[in-house]
Amino acid sequence: MRTWGPLTAVCLGTFMLLLDVTIVVVALPDMAGALHASLGDLQWVVDGYALAMAALLLGAGAAADILGRRRVHVVGVVLFAAASALCGLASGPGTLVAARAVQGVGAAAVFATTLPLLGSVYQGRRRSVALGVWGAVSGGAAAVGPVLGGLLTEGPGWRWIFFVNLPVSVVAVWLTLRVVPESKGPRGMRVDWLGTVAFAGFAGGTTYSVVRAGKDGWTAAGTLTSFGLAALALVCFVVVELRVAHPLLDLSLLRRPAFVGVMAGALAFNGVAFGVIAYTSIWMQTLLGMSPVRGGLTLLPMTGAAVVVAILGGRLLHGVPVRLTIGGGLLLVGVGSFCQAVLGAGSTWTALTPGLVLVGVGTGLVSPALGGAALAAVPAERSGMAGGAVNTFRQLGYALGVAVCGTVLTSRMRDALPREAAHTLAGGGAGALRGTFGEHALRSAFASGLNSAFVVMGAAGVAAAALVLTLVRADGAERTGVTNSGSSALKERERTARE
Structure with missing residues (x-):
C-alpha cells in the first residue's frame, strides 16, 4: 500500500474525471427525452464540463502550490462527487448544465494536481513506471467512456452515469488522505485570479457565441454582441498577463514558433477528433434505431486503434521528430474526418468505420506526444506553465469543436428542413418529427449535416497539421523525448516557481 497506494489514489481520480468527458455522449438522446432538452x-x-476544466486548470494548479496539492486534490474530488449527485438528480436541463459546470471545477482541481502529487512521491524508475500506469489509465478512461455510458444508460438509466462516481469518489478520498503525503510549491507564489476570470470569460463567451450562431445566425445582433464581449475578455486577459507578477501564461512564449504550433495542434486535436461524436451518437440512436450499448460499441474501432498505436508508438517512434508525430497524426485525424463525410439517407454506422480507424491511429500518435512537445518548446523554468497550457487548450478545443459541429450541422439541415425542425432533429427529437416529415427526408437531412461537420473538422485537422509541420522546428521541440518530458512534467510547479 505504501509503494503503490498513492498511484492508485491518483489514478482513481484521473480515471473518473476523464471518463466523464466521454461517458455522456451515448446518453444524450435519453437525456433529451427525459428532460425535454x-x-x-x-x-x-x-461543453459546460470541458469549459470549466479548461478555464480553471492553470489557476487550480497555482492555488494547489500555495494551499497544498493533496488538500486541493481532495477538495476537487469531493466537489466533483457532489456535482455528480446533482447531475443524477437533475429535474431539468438548466440544473444538469449547472451541475456539469461544477463538475468541471472539481475536475480542474483534480487534474491540475495529479502529476505534481506523483512527482512528490515517486523518484527514478518508480516514477517512470507510475507515469506509464497513469498514462494508460488516462487513455483507457476515454476508451471505456462510451461503452460504460451505453451499458448504464440501457441498464439502470442515464442518471447512473453520474451516480457511479459517488462510490469511486469515496474510495479516492479515503485512499488519498491515508497514503498520499501533502506537498506544496516553493514559497512566494501567487494565483493570477484576474487572469483566470478573464480567460474564463473569453473561453465561455466564444463557445456561447458559436452555439448561439447555430440558433440565431452568425450575423444576428445577439451573436455579434457575444463575440464582442468575448473579444473584450481576451483583451483584458492580455493586459492582465502583461502586468501581473505571476501570469497564468507568459505571453512572451507566443514568440516561440514551436510553442505556438504545439498549442494550435492541441486546440485543434480534441475538437477535430471528438467534436462530432456527440452528434453521430444521436444519429445512430434516433434515426438508425441503435441501442446506447451498440452506439458506444461502434466507437471501438477508433478507441482500439488509439490505444494500440499509443502503446506501440512509445516504443517504435522514440527519437522521431515530434513535428512529424504530431503533424502526421493530425493529418490522419483530418483525413479520417473527411473519410466519414460519405453518409446518405440509407447509410449505416459501418460507413464511418474506415474514418474512425484513421482518427484512432492519429489520436494514438498525437495524444501522447503533445505534453512532451509543449515542455520541449519552452525553457525549463516555464515547463509547468507549458504543461498546464497544453491541457487547457485541449479541453478548450473540445468545447469549441462540439459547438462548431452543432452549428454546422443545423445550418446544413436548414437547407432541407425548417429552422425549428432542424434543431429538434439535431437534438434527438426525430420521433416527434416523424408524423410531419418522411423517414427518408429526416435521414437525408441529418446525414448531410453530419457530412458538413466532418468536412469542416477535416479541414481544421489538415490546417493544424500544416501549422505544426511548419512551426515546430528544431528550436528545442524537434524530438519527442517522451521519457524526459514526462519527468519534466512531474516537476512542473517547482520549475514555475523559479521564474
Whole structure:
C-alpha cells in the first residue's frame, strides 16, 4: 500500500474525471427525452464540463502550490462527487448544465494536481513506471467512456452515469488522505485570479457565441454582441498577463514558433477528433434505431486503434521528430474526418468505420506526444506553465469543436428542413418529427449535416497539421523525448516557481 497506494489514489481520480468527458455522449438522446432538452442544452451538457476544466486548470494548479496539492486534490474530488449527485438528480436541463459546470471545477482541481502529487512521491524508475500506469489509465478512461455510458444508460438509466462516481469518489478520498503525503510549491507564489476570470470569460463567451450562431445566425445582433464581449475578455486577459507578477501564461512564449504550433495542434486535436461524436451518437440512436450499448460499441474501432498505436508508438517512434508525430497524426485525424463525410439517407454506422480507424491511429500518435512537445518548446523554468497550457487548450478545443459541429450541422439541415425542425432533429427529437416529415427526408437531412461537420473538422485537422509541420522546428521541440518530458512534467510547479 505504501509503494503503490498513492498511484492508485491518483489514478482513481484521473480515471473518473476523464471518463466523464466521454461517458455522456451515448446518453444524450435519453437525456433529451427525459428532460425535454433542446440541442443547445445538450451542447452545454458536454461543453459546460470541458469549459470549466479548461478555464480553471492553470489557476487550480497555482492555488494547489500555495494551499497544498493533496488538500486541493481532495477538495476537487469531493466537489466533483457532489456535482455528480446533482447531475443524477437533475429535474431539468438548466440544473444538469449547472451541475456539469461544477463538475468541471472539481475536475480542474483534480487534474491540475495529479502529476505534481506523483512527482512528490515517486523518484527514478518508480516514477517512470507510475507515469506509464497513469498514462494508460488516462487513455483507457476515454476508451471505456462510451461503452460504460451505453451499458448504464440501457441498464439502470442515464442518471447512473453520474451516480457511479459517488462510490469511486469515496474510495479516492479515503485512499488519498491515508497514503498520499501533502506537498506544496516553493514559497512566494501567487494565483493570477484576474487572469483566470478573464480567460474564463473569453473561453465561455466564444463557445456561447458559436452555439448561439447555430440558433440565431452568425450575423444576428445577439451573436455579434457575444463575440464582442468575448473579444473584450481576451483583451483584458492580455493586459492582465502583461502586468501581473505571476501570469497564468507568459505571453512572451507566443514568440516561440514551436510553442505556438504545439498549442494550435492541441486546440485543434480534441475538437477535430471528438467534436462530432456527440452528434453521430444521436444519429445512430434516433434515426438508425441503435441501442446506447451498440452506439458506444461502434466507437471501438477508433478507441482500439488509439490505444494500440499509443502503446506501440512509445516504443517504435522514440527519437522521431515530434513535428512529424504530431503533424502526421493530425493529418490522419483530418483525413479520417473527411473519410466519414460519405453518409446518405440509407447509410449505416459501418460507413464511418474506415474514418474512425484513421482518427484512432492519429489520436494514438498525437495524444501522447503533445505534453512532451509543449515542455520541449519552452525553457525549463516555464515547463509547468507549458504543461498546464497544453491541457487547457485541449479541453478548450473540445468545447469549441462540439459547438462548431452543432452549428454546422443545423445550418446544413436548414437547407432541407425548417429552422425549428432542424434543431429538434439535431437534438434527438426525430420521433416527434416523424408524423410531419418522411423517414427518408429526416435521414437525408441529418446525414448531410453530419457530412458538413466532418468536412469542416477535416479541414481544421489538415490546417493544424500544416501549422505544426511548419512551426515546430528544431528550436528545442524537434524530438519527442517522451521519457524526459514526462519527468519534466512531474516537476512542473517547482520549475514555475523559479521564474
